[in-house]
Amino acid sequence: MSSRAGVIFNVLNVLLVWLASFLMIKQNQEGFLVYFFTFSWGFMDGAVNTHTQQLLGFEFETSQDPFSVFTSV
Numbered sequence: 001m002s003s004r005a006g007v008i009f010n011v012l013n014v015l016l017v018w019l020a021s022f023l024m025i026k027q028n029q030e031g032f033l034v035y036f037f038t039f040s041w042g043f044m045d046g047a048v049n050t051h052t053q054q055l056l057g058f059e060f061e062t063s064q065d066p067f068s069v070f071t072s073v
Contacts, residue, residue: 006051013044 020033020040027033056066 017044
C-alpha cells in the first residue's frame with residue numbers, strides 16, 4: 001500500500017471512529033454498539049501506529065533517531 005493510500009485509509013478510519021463515538025454518546029447504553037466502538041478504536045490505533053512506523057522507517061536516513069524520538073514522546 002502506498003503512503004498516500006495509507007493516509008486516505010487512516011482518514012476514513014478516523015471518521016468511522018468519530019461516528020462510533022458520537023453514536024455511543026447518543027445511545028448511552030450497553031449493546032452491540034459497544035463492541036463496534038471498541039473494535040473501531042483498537043483498529044484505528046493499530047492502523048495509525050503501523051502507518052507512522054512505516055513513515056519513520058522510510059523517510060529518514062537513520063532508523064535509530066526517529067524511532068527513539070517517537071518512542072520517547
